[in-house]
Amino acid sequence: MKAISIKGPDYKIIVKKIEEVLKDGYAPSLAIVFLSIKHNDQELAVYLNSKGIQVFGSTTSGEFIDGEIEEHSIVLMLLDINPEHFKLVFLETGTQSSFDNSKKLGELGKATFSDAAFIIASGWLSQDGEAIVEGITEGYGEEVTIFGGMAGDDLILKGPKVFSFNKNSEKGIVALIIDESKIEVNGIATCGWKPIGTTKTITKSEGNIVYTIDDKPALDMIMKYLGIEMDVESGKEIVTQLSSYYPLQMERPGVSPVMRTAMFANKEDRSLICAGNVTQGSKVRFSLPPDFDAIEAVVEECEQLKTSEKIDADAIIMFSCISRRLSFGVMMPEELEQVQQVWNVPMVGFFSYGEYGKSKTGKHEFHNNTCCIVTLKEK
Incomplete structure (x- = not known):
């Protein structure tokens, strides 16, 4: 799997950079897109779809890419995964509850792949984080793998969205269901707070x-x-x-x-x-308010994940709570850089309103004030 990370302040520059990448014969099938709420998500989704690229997207409260923090920008990662090895799903909470929708998502994953992992992003469903995890688990089974984040909206706190091609919603869930027999999905939810x-x-x-x-x-x-x-x-x-x-x-x-x-x-x-x-x-x-010890604790858990379980990576996706950015301040880039250096591969992520993942000694659940690191590796 080849991953290419791209960033830019607006749609035109992003498209120009994507066109440059495609000139070399690179044929991505999936784009992980994180952008400020001020951008038109569908403008970019329509363009990517015209290139045969499926879109997993979320608005943010700040974006980062390869260890660098961006402001009100667009960041994305292109991946040339075999389309048979993943399924992109978009569900919107309407007459059904978040639990019911998520249960349906879990059942779909189980029916699609015998060994599935879920990477999700959810909209303005702050009271439904646990229900989303419980629903997927109910539909798929206790052994399920779930990582992801809750969308942000530049701390306006009025309506973060998730999106895909021709779909976006404050009450939506976008999910990337991955065939783990073909692509290893590993990760950890860690915070370092004392x-x-x-x-x-x-x-x-x-x-x-x-x-x-x-x-x-x-x-x-x-x-x-x-x-x-x-x-x-x-x-x-x-x-x-x-x-x-x-x-x-x-x-x-x-x-x-x-x-x-x-x-x-x-x-x-x-x-x-x-x-x-x-x-x-x-x-x-x-x-306690965080210091460099908190960063060291996070990086240490990532290093343990890599070495103890012999986990390699082609790409990293990271969901980090906006509260970490507010509290870490100028230390925040240090954490992002050090996490990326553990695997030294392309990384994309955003500052979220909640995180989904598994801690070192816990289960897959909904977190706050946490960073969730996900690695992808083609077998």
Whole structure:
């Protein structure tokens, strides 16, 4: 498999670069496309389709390619995979729930390939991350492989989209179902965040809304415990402070904790609205703001994945939480560069509102504040 990564500030430059690549006889069958919400996704999808290239696409909150971060741009990876070795599917949540749609996706994968892996991107379905994983698992089976990310929209927080040719939707799921007997799909969901303080209990929650922690209003608890002040009148204030620096770590016996990001706060009842469900009764700890140790932990897990399981790669796709970018700041390129250098192959990715993947000691599930690294290798 040959992977070629391309970036550009607009449609015209991207098309020009693709035309240059195609002149040399390269014949890609698939494009992984990540772009800012300001671009016309269908303009590019129509062009790629005219070249016989299928499109797996998502809007972003920042893009990166081969270790370099872009702003309001278009990045894509072209892959010359045999079309018989993958199936591209687009589903939209309408009358059916995300769980039902995802179950259908899992069943389709099982019917298409005896050994299938799923790479997915989902639209503005922030409360449905777990339901999507559970649905695919229900349809395919417990042994399923799922990696991916939730679309972004430059932190506007109004309607990120996923897309393919002639299809785009805020409520959609785009899935790349891969035949693992022909193409190895491996990956890891890792974060490197360190916990701080004692374990606490979510004493009241519903779905992705946390009302109380240790019987105290959730927002007040975090502000007091961490010694921070914020203007709850401003939605962005919550995103840039709470979600970036102080995510919750949901502890589970015997497996890695799963991260949960507080995206908004309700000033009336002092609750927190998270980017994923938080079960009542869950045990949680707060997190320390990240430093270079967090990057080293992520890179170390990637190196362990490569060496311990002898995993090679032709291409890397990476989904990294926007909260990591906000909190890591100038350190962010360091993480991207070092992850790519582990395999030293073309890499494409974006900053997401949630991530799908398997941690080192966990199962395939929905994450926040995490980076999900996926490797592809043709057998």
